[in-house]
Amino acid sequence: METISLSYPLSAQFIENNARPQVLAIGQFDGLHLGHASVIETAVRLASEVGLPASVMTFHPHPKEVMKKGDYDGYLTPPQEKERILRNMGVDNVYIVEFNDAFSQVSPQDFVTGMLVPLQIHTAVVGFDFHFGYRGEGHAGMLRELSNNTMEVNTVPPFLISGEKVSSSGIRKALQEGNMELANGWLGRPYAIKGTVSHGEKRGRQMGYPTANVKPDEHYVLPTTGVFAVRVHHNGNTYSGVMNVGVKPTFHNDATVPSLEVHLFDFNGDIYGESLHVELAHFIRKERKFGSMEELMEQIAKDAETAKKLLGCASKQ
Ligand SMILES: Cc1cc2nc3c(=O)[nH]c(=O)nc-3n(C[C@H](O)[C@H](O)[C@H](O)COP(=O)(O)O)c2cc1C
Numbered sequence: 001m002e003t004i005s006l007s008y009p010l011s012a013q014f015i016e017n018n019a020r021p022q023v024l025a026i027g028q029f030d031g032l033h034l035g036h037a038s039v040i041e042t043a044v045r046l047a048s049e050v051g052l053p054a055s056v057m058t059f060h061p062h063p064k065e066v067m068k069k070g071d072y073d074g075y076l077t078p079p080q081e082k083e084r085i086l087r088n089m090g091v092d093n094v095y096i097v098e099f100n101d102a103f104s105q106v107s108p109q110d111f112v113t114g115m116l117v118p119l120q121i122h123t124a125v126v127g128f129d130f131h132f133g134y135r136g137e138g139h140a141g142m143l144r145e146l147s148n149n150t151m152e153v154n155t156v157p158p159f160l161i162s163g164e165k166v167s168s169s170g171i172r173k174a175l176q177e178g179n180m181e182l183a184n185g186w187l188g189r190p191y192a193i194k195g196t197v198s199h200g201e202k203r204g205r206q207m208g209y210p211t212a213n214v215k216p217d218e219h220y221v222l223p224t225t226g227v228f229a230v231r232v233h234h235n236g237n238t239y240s241g242v243m244n245v246g247v248k249p250t251f252h253n254d255a256t257v258p259s260l261e262v263h264l265f266d267f268n269g270d271i272y273g274e275s276l277h278v279e280l281a282h283f284i285r286k287e288r289k290f291g292s293m294e295e296l297m298e299q300i301a302k303d304a305e306t307a308k309k310l311l312g313c314a315s316k317q
């Protein structure tokens, strides 16, 4: 898979290098949830039917971050994670369009004639509620006409779960509420954060629960503060564990930035500086302020038991 960065307007050189008949799925696709997958899988299938490459066009940074509005609080799938998942979906090319103030002013007509037509898009695949161009004034039904009928358009119907449209904003809200069943159900996989193990305050080992302090590698959406049952991938191995996302109110009064602390079961190695891929499988409870370290330790022991049950770990007697 090739990842191609581009900005509007396209240069003559860029067009010369990249123009070729292709099937293109267009969207923000943050999260690459089941609704997005149905759009992208449609593009991959149509591309193989007509014998053309399957491409995806997405935008970076997130428009809500640039426009400073809406519910932006980080990425569900930051760029590297998005690329990894798209590669697994069988996409041939990913176009990452630089989203900035100037691009937000481009009209629907100019987006189609200045970007899609020069790239020789054979078929554009979009969701039923796709909007584009200045103030989102363009919609799926306009694409074909704006291309002067040079492009086919395939509009994918809503992907629903229990009658609700699967959406990135719904997943963000579920993460804030600790509703991992909904978040993971809509994503079609566990929500995951990739990070590097850094030095913490070294209190965990003293408490009998050593924790790896995970610094996210990119700007991920963080879930609500609290305790989660997790599966952790490290160097080709998978471990079960329990994670606290929080500000540790038992020890701090003023911390505002939550830390991610993972205790892995049946693991006792030095992993400072190493990369962990942490999947948030289940939410266990909200973070609380305890009266003493002993009370917190008792609760952590219960959390660990709960996590083991939820993850189906054989309990060691
Ligand atoms: C499963 C688990 C649950 C935790 N729950 C809380 C909590 O409810 N309140 C709190 O103040 N700290 C909580 N902590 C955070 C511990 O205070 C923290 O992990 C400990 O201080 C070790 O981290 P440190 O060495 O960086 O200080 C929890 C940690 C774990 C592993």
Ligand SMILES: Nc1ncnc2c1ncn2[C@@H]1O[C@H](COP(=O)(O)OP(=O)(O)OP(=O)(O)O)[C@@H](O)[C@H]1O
Residues within 6 Å of the ligand: 026, 027, 028, 029, 030, 034, 035, 036, 038, 039, 125, 126, 127, 128, 129, 130, 131, 156, 157, 158, 159, 160, 165, 166, 167, 168, 169, 170
């Ligand atoms: N549930 C869905 N079913 C079908 N198509 C969808 C669905 N969700 C999004 N799409 C389509 O995928 C593309 C990318 O959409 P976008 O990332 O804006 O989706 P979203 O998840 O609804 O985001 P948000 O919740 O932030 O509005 C668009 O073409 C959109 O119409």
